[in-house]
Structure formats: structure tokens, C-alpha cells
Amino acid sequence: MDWTVIDAHAPPPPPQTVPPLRQDLELIATAPDNNGARRWLIYDPLQHKFVAIGQSAHALLQVWSDGKAIEQLVENAWEQHAETIEPEDVTRFVQYLQSSRLTLDAPSGGWRTLSASADNSRPSFASHLLHTYLFFRIPLMQPERFLRATLFAVRPFGTRTFAVVTTLIGAAGFYLVSREWDEFRATFAGVATLEGAAFLGCALMLVKLLHELGHAYVATALGCRVPILGVAFILGTPLLYCDVTDTWRLKSPWARLRVDIAGIFADLTVACLATFLWAFLPPGIAKHFMFSLATAGWVLSLTMNLNPFMKFDGYHIASDILGIENMQDRAVAIGRWRMREILFALNSTPPERMSPRLMTGLAIYAWALWTYRLVVFTGIALVVYHFFFKLAGLVLFTVEIGYFLIAPMMREFLEWWKMRQKILSSSRSLATLAALVLVVALLALPLSTNVRMPTVLTAPQLTTLYTPVPARVAKIHVGYGDKVAAGAALVSLVSNDLAQEMELNRLKSEVVALRLDRGTGDSDDRSETIVLANKEAALRQQADGLIRQRDELNISAPFAGVVAEMLPALHVDRTLSPREAIVVLRGGRGGAAHGALDEGDLWRLKAGVEAVFVPNDTSLPHVNMMIRSISQSAMATITPPELAASHGGRIADRQDARRQPIPIAAQYAVTASTYGDLPDVYQSRSTVGVIIAVGAPESVLSSAWRQVLKVLVRESGL
Numbered sequence: 001m002d003w004t005v006i007d008a009h010a011p012p013p014p015p016q017t018v019p020p021l022r023q024d025l026e027l028i029a030t031a032p033d034n035n036g037a038r039r040w041l042i043y044d045p046l047q048h049k050f051v052a053i054g055q056s057a058h059a060l061l062q063v064w065s066d067g068k069a070i071e072q073l074v075e076n077a078w079e080q081h082a083e084t085i086e087p088e089d090v091t092r093f094v095q096y097l098q099s100s101r102l103t104l105d106a107p108s109g110g111w112r113t114l115s116a117s118a119d120n121s122r123p124s125f126a127s128h129l130l131h132t133y134l135f136f137r138i139p140l141m142q143p144e145r146f147l148r149a150t151l152f153a154v155r156p157f158g159t160r161t162f163a164v165v166t167t168l169i170g171a172a173g174f175y176l177v178s179r180e181w182d183e184f185r186a187t188f189a190g191v192a193t194l195e196g197a198a199f200l201g202c203a204l205m206l207v208k209l210l211h212e213l214g215h216a217y218v219a220t221a222l223g224c225r226v227p228i229l230g231v232a233f234i235l236g237t238p239l240l241y242c243d244v245t246d247t248w249r250l251k252s253p254w255a256r257l258r259v260d261i262a263g264i265f266a267d268l269t270v271a272c273l274a275t276f277l278w279a280f281l282p283p284g285i286a287k288h289f290m291f292s293l294a295t296a297g298w299v300l301s302l303t304m305n306l307n308p309f310m311k312f313d314g315y316h317i318a319s320d321i322l323g324i325e326n327m328q329d330r331a332v333a334i335g336r337w338r339m340r341e342i343l344f345a346l347n348s349t350p351p352e353r354m355s356p357r358l359m360t361g362l363a364i365y366a367w368a369l370w371t372y373r374l375v376v377f378t379g380i381a382l383v384v385y386h387f388f389f390k391l392a393g394l395v396l397f398t399v400e401i402g403y404f405l406i407a408p409m410m411r412e413f414l415e416w417w418k419m420r421q422k423i424l425s426s427s428r429s430l431a432t433l434a435a436l437v438l439v440v441a442l443l444a445l446p447l448s449t450n451v452r453m454p455t456v457l458t459a460p461q462l463t464t465l466y467t468p469v470p471a472r473v474a475k476i477h478v479g480y481g482d483k484v485a486a487g488a489a490l491v492s493l494v495s496n497d498l499a500q501e502m503e504l505n506r507l508k509s510e511v512v513a514l515r516l517d518r519g520t521g522d523s524d525d526r527s528e529t530i531v532l533a534n535k536e537a538a539l540r541q542q543a544d545g546l547i548r549q550r551d552e553l554n555i556s557a558p559f560a561g562v563v564a565e566m567l568p569a570l571h572v573d574r575t576l577s578p579r580e581a582i583v584v585l586r587g588g589r590g591g592a593a594h595g596a597l598d599e600g601d602l603w604r605l606k607a608g609v610e611a612v613f614v615p616n617d618t619s620l621p622h623v624n625m626m627i628r629s630i631s632q633s634a635m636a637t638i639t640p641p642e643l644a645a646s647h648g649g650r651i652a653d654r655q656d657a658r659r660q661p662i663p664i665a666a667q668y669a670v671t672a673s674t675y676g677d678l679p680d681v682y683q684s685r686s687t688v689g690v691i692i693a694v695g696a697p698e699s700v701l702s703s704a705w706r707q708v709l710k711v712l713v714r715e716s717g718l
């Protein structure tokens with residue numbers, strides 16, 4: 001048989017006679033499939049849907065008449081069309097037609113058929129709601145007349161010349177952007193602003209509109225109907241779509257491919273032109289918009305339309321080139337079959353016959369699709385969970401994961417359950433089970449005793465002392481390595497300039513004082529009394545400043561410590577500039593580390609255990625430390641702030657109104673200290689890294705489970 005029915009459900013009792021077909025169905029001959037076999041399409045105008053069938057199904061339809069017994073049908077097909085068809089195949093075909101709603105009768109055959117068709121097209125209210133959230137469409141307009149009327153104007157864009165010119169412009173644009181790459185990247189950072197996001201939003205809409213028009217115009221040019229242009233909501237995201245299902249009528253696969261490619265062609269054209277214009281425009285709004293257009297064009301075409309895992313154009317192009325309709329479903333069926341064969345070696349018949357290479361390719365495609373979905377839907381779920389308010393986020397999270405990941409897995413396990421006898425009797429199943437047990441055991445064994453926490457290692461208190469003004473050394477009180485008390489004199493300096501200024505100030509003050517004394521007798525001076533008084537005050541202020549400067553020349557220790565460094569060749573009478581470091585004073589040689597411990601690991605860690613500091617900079621040495629203290633209450637803000645993600649650290653945070661990093665998950669402050677002296681490379685700075693401490697052992701599974709529980713507890717508001 002060369003039609004495909006993929007039905008996970010057990011067959012209902014077989015019908016004895018064939019049901020009447022709907023009268024409005026249309027049978028259209030179409031391009032042969034990838035093996036060169038002839039094919040037809042059943043067009044359902046009500047659902048505007050096409051179903052591909054092969055030669056034997058076509059033969060059955062030719063001899064079909066209502067109420068005819070199945071045996072009779074098989075006989076007629078053989079007599080009139082030389083097709084050998086088994087009665088079971090007819091039964092499957094009838095069931096397929098019924099589930100596709102192509103027959104007039106209600107599907108007979110009990111709850112299984114009903115539930116199977118409910119899966120496909122008659123959703124329950126909850127399932128309807130779910131589908132509506134995941135995907136629904138709003139038709140906006142019937143663009144056919146507009147498209148036909150304006151087709152002549154867009155014809156030049158479909159020519160080979162235009163494609164070549166666009167490619168050249170795109171290449172030139174790339175070259176120009178590569179020369180201004182830094183500026184281009186800087187603009188990219190601007191996307192995060194409100195204005196940038198608005199620009200990108202507009203650009204995305206424009207590119208998507210051109211994309212859909214691309215499909216629509218090429219379909220129109222090939223004589224197909226484009227009944228609807230509308231908006232589809234996928235996971236709540238509005239996207240324009242146009243209905244080009246009519247291109248199924250096209251007999252040449254190349255013609256359909258042209259309609260498929262037209263959208264991506266439009267994206268890439270916009271991207272090429274915008275990239276090129278970006279390089280030429282002067283800075284301003286136009287340039288920024290070109291940037292948005294280029295980004296939108298590249299992003300839309302590369303991540304969505306050329307992505308074979310999403311059912312956008314790339315997928316349809318791939319399926320058209322391979323000549324496999326319904327590629328995803330068929331690949332998934334093959335992928336499931338191949339997986340069971342690998343796991344259990346059941347020797348079951350494949351869902352359909354194809355060349356081994358194509359089978360392998362489709363199986364790999366299906367597995368890649370599962371991996372892709374796992375990653376993407378988990379990602380989407382996390383985004384939804386972060387952006388919606390708590391309860392809705394959790395519900396949507398469950399819905400997404402449940403619908404896209406758990407439900408398909410459950411269906412597969414159900415299938416395994418049904419074939420349990422076969423699975424259990426295969427020796428491969430035993431090997432698979434053994435491997436599974438081994439993996440679970442490895443995951444469940446509490447092997448890891450490491451507790452990791454992001455940490456900043458700080459050197460002891462350290463300060464470098466300078467002279468405030470150029471000065472001469474008068475006396476040196478200490479030597480390298482000396483221990484000094486807080487406030488102890490280290491080096492005394494004198495400044496000749498300062499001494500002269502002080503002398504000058506003293507003389508000026510004397511003169512002013514003298515004239516003020518005389519003022520009572522001299523009438524000229526009397527009028528100047530106020531001026532002189534001001535002058536005297538200014539001179540006194542200057543004198544105070546000079547005295548303060550002189551005191552600062554006596555360099556003293558701001559805290560108790562050790563003289564770690566002294567200026568080489570420091571001697572009495574040497575003149576020093578304010579740029580020369582005279583003395584480096586250090587409070588001690590040990591180091592302290594301040595880390596943040598995740599609440600989930602709190603129970604595993606005790607004070608007094610050994611730990612090792614591993615710096616982010618791998619060229620630096622590890623430092624052995626001891627955990628000194630673990631705080632009893634969670635931190636209000638992440639300290640030290642270098643640990644927060646917003647400051648380049650590892651702990652997820654959000655910023656409050658005062659731009660303080662607030663931890664998203666509870667963190668506990670941990671301090672650790674070195675046993676002895678810090679290595680010299682750490683002596684003069686703080687270093688970011690992690691502390692790995694010896695904690696209570698935990699298995700990978702239990703740590704994952706705690707993570708899940710933590711989220712559940714937090715999100716349920718307990």
C-alpha cells in the first residue's frame with residue numbers, strides 16, 4: 001500500500017461496508033512522490049485541506065460506492081485497476097477517511113475512534129482552550145483582487161537580475177558592516193532600550209508583511225488562489241500569515257517550491273538592502289531603522305524560516321524537495337519505530353517503506369526535532385514563567401511542558417505497555433534495562449561532596465602613601481618589614497616652597513597688622529580699614545592651609561600593620577614627587593573570602609570545614625581556606641556586589657530602585673579565611689572566583705529534585 005496512516009490507537013472493530021464519501025470532495029492529480037509513484041490529492045473545500053493518496057487508494061476511490069462490501073471493493077479494484085489490496089488496508093483507509101472527516105457518516109466503532117478523532121479535530125473545551133492559547137488564527141482580508149491588480153508592479157522583483165543585484169548589494173553591505181563592526185555591535189546594545197524595541201517591533205512587522213506578500217504574489221502569479229491574509233497567534237505572539245494551501249494543486253514540485261521560497265527571498269532581500277543602506281546613511285533615525293530592518297530580516301529568515309524544526313518555510317521547502325508530505329509526522333513515526341528497534345530490537349515492520357538512507361535521515365531528523373523541542377519549549381516555558389505573574393506563569397509552564405513534552409512521552413510509554421510481552425521477550429531489552437539502571441544508579445549515588453559558592457577573595461588591608469606636594473626627605477623613621485602602630489610616624493618630609501610660602505605669609509600678615517594698628521591716626525588708611533581686615537582674614541586662612549600641608553608632610557601609618565614596600569633608594573635629603581609611592585603599608589598577610597551560598601546547599605555546609613578558592617582567572621593559583629562562618633539569615637542585597645549577575649557575577653539578581661542587586665533566590669553570606677599568608681599575586685587586589693567546600697554528599701538526582709521543589713514552593717507562595 002502506498003498511502004500512509006499513522007494512528008497510535010488500536011483499531012476499532014472493522015467496518016463491513018464502505019461509508020458514503022462527501023460529495024464536495026475534489027480529486028486532483030499531482031506531482032509524483034520521491035519514488036516516482038503517481039499521486040493524487042483529495043481536496044476538502046470545507047476545511048481547505050489536501051490529503052495525498054497513492055495509486056491503490058486512488059483505485060479504491062474509482063470503484064467506491066456507498067454501502068458496498070469491502071470484499072466487493074477489493075475484487076473490483078483488482079478487476080478494473082489491477083491493484084492487489086488487502087481488506088485490512090481498505091479498513092484502515094476507511095478509518096483514515098472517517099477521522100479526516102471526508103465521509104458522510106458518523107464514525108462507527110466505539111469510543112476508540114471517537115477519542116482518536118477528538119485528538120485530531122473535535123477538541124474538548126479544555127483542549128480547545130489549550131489549542132487556542134498555543135495557536136489560533138484571525139482572518140483579516142481577502143487579498144485576491146488586490147494581488148491580481150498589483151501583480152504587474154512586483155514582477156521585476158521576481159527576476160533573476162534582481163536576485164543577482166540583491167546578492168551583490170548584500171555582499172557589499174556585509175563588507176561595509178565588517179569594517180564598522182564595533183559601531184554595528186554598539187547599535188545592537190541599543191535594542192534593549194524602549195525605542196530600540198519599538199523600532200525592532202515595527203521592522204519585524206514590516207519584514208513579515210513583505211514575506212507574506214512574497215508568498216502571495218508568487219502563488220497568484222502561478223494561478224493559485226490566495227483566499228485569506230490574516231494574523232495567526234502562536235503562543236500568544238501575533239504573526240501575519242497568508243493561506244497558500246491552494247498551491248497543492250500545482251503539479252510541478254518546482255512551482256510549489258517557488259511559492260515557499262518567495263517568503264525567505266523577501267526576508268533576505270530586505271536584510272541585504274537594509275544592511276547596505278545602514279553602512280551609507282548618516283547617524284540618525286533612518287540609520288537606526290535600517291539596522292532594525294536588517295536584524296529583523298536576518299533573524300526571521302535564519303532562526304525561523306530556514307529552521308527545519310519549526311513548521312515554517314524551511315520545513316515546507318525541505319519536505320517539497322524530498323517529496324514527502326506531512327514530513328514531520330512521518331519522520332516522527334519512523335523515529336519512534338527506529339528508537340524502539342534500537343532499544344528493544346523488536347524486528348517490527350517499519351511504518352512505511354522507503355530507501356534505508358531516507359529512513360535513517362528522517363529518524364535522525366525526528367530525534368533532532370525532539371531535542372530541539374525539549375530545549376525550546378523548556379526555554380519558552382522559562383520565559384513565560386518569568387514574564388507572567390506567578391500563578392499564570394506556573395499554569396502556562398505546566399501547559400507547555402505537559403502538552404509538548406510529557407504528553408508525547410506518555411503516548412510512547414503507553415505504546416510500550418501495549419507491546420510489553422514482545423519487549424520483555426527480547427534480549428536487547430535486557431541490555432537496555434541494564435544500561436538504564438547503571439545510569440540511574442550513577443545519578444542517584446551521593447557522589448558529590450562539593451559545595452560551590454561564588455566568592456570574592458580580598459587581600460588584607462593595604463594602603464600606599466604619597467607626598468601631597470613635592471618635598472624633601474627630612475627623616476626616615478621605619479625600615480622595610482617593620483611593624484608599626486596606628487598613627488606612628490613613617491617618614492618626615494619638608495618642602496622648601498612651602499617654607500618660603502609660610503615665611504611670605506608671615507611677613508604679609510605683619511605688614512597688614514602694622515597698617516591696621518596705625519589706621520586710627522591716618523585718614524587714608526582709615527577708609528581702607530575694611531579692605532585691610534578682609535586681607536588679614538584671607539592671610540590667616542592661607543596660613544592655616546599651609547600649616548595643614550606641613551602636617552601632611554609627616555607621613556604616618558593610618559592603621560597598624562607591616563611596611564610591605566618602601567621606595568628604593570629612599571634617603572634623607574632626597575626630593576620626592578607626588579607620583580612616587582613612598583611606603584606601602586599592609587594590615588596582615590592572610591586573606592579573607594566573602595561568598596554567597598545558595599539556600600539549597602545550606603544544609604550541606606558547616607563552619608570549620610576545609611575549602612579551596614578557585615579564581616575565575618585560571619592562571620592564578622588555588623588557595624586553601626577554611627569556612628569561618630555561615631550567616632543565619634539570607635542576604636538582603638548581594639554582597640560583595642561583584643557576585644551579582646548585573647555586576648558580571650554568577651548570582652541571578654534584579655536591581656531595586658536604588659540599583660542594589662537583590663538576589664532572586666535566597667543567598668547566605670559565608671566567610672572563609674586562609675590558613676597562612678596569601679600568595680603574593682593576591683596581595684594587592686580582590687579576586688573573583690568560587691569556593692569549593694567539603695559538604696554533605698548529594699546525588700545528582702536529589703540536587704535536581706531539590707531544585708524543582710524550590711521552584712514549586714517559591715512559586716506556590718508557600
Ligand SMILES: [Zn+2]
Binds near residue numbers: 211212264312313
Ligand atoms: Zn513564509
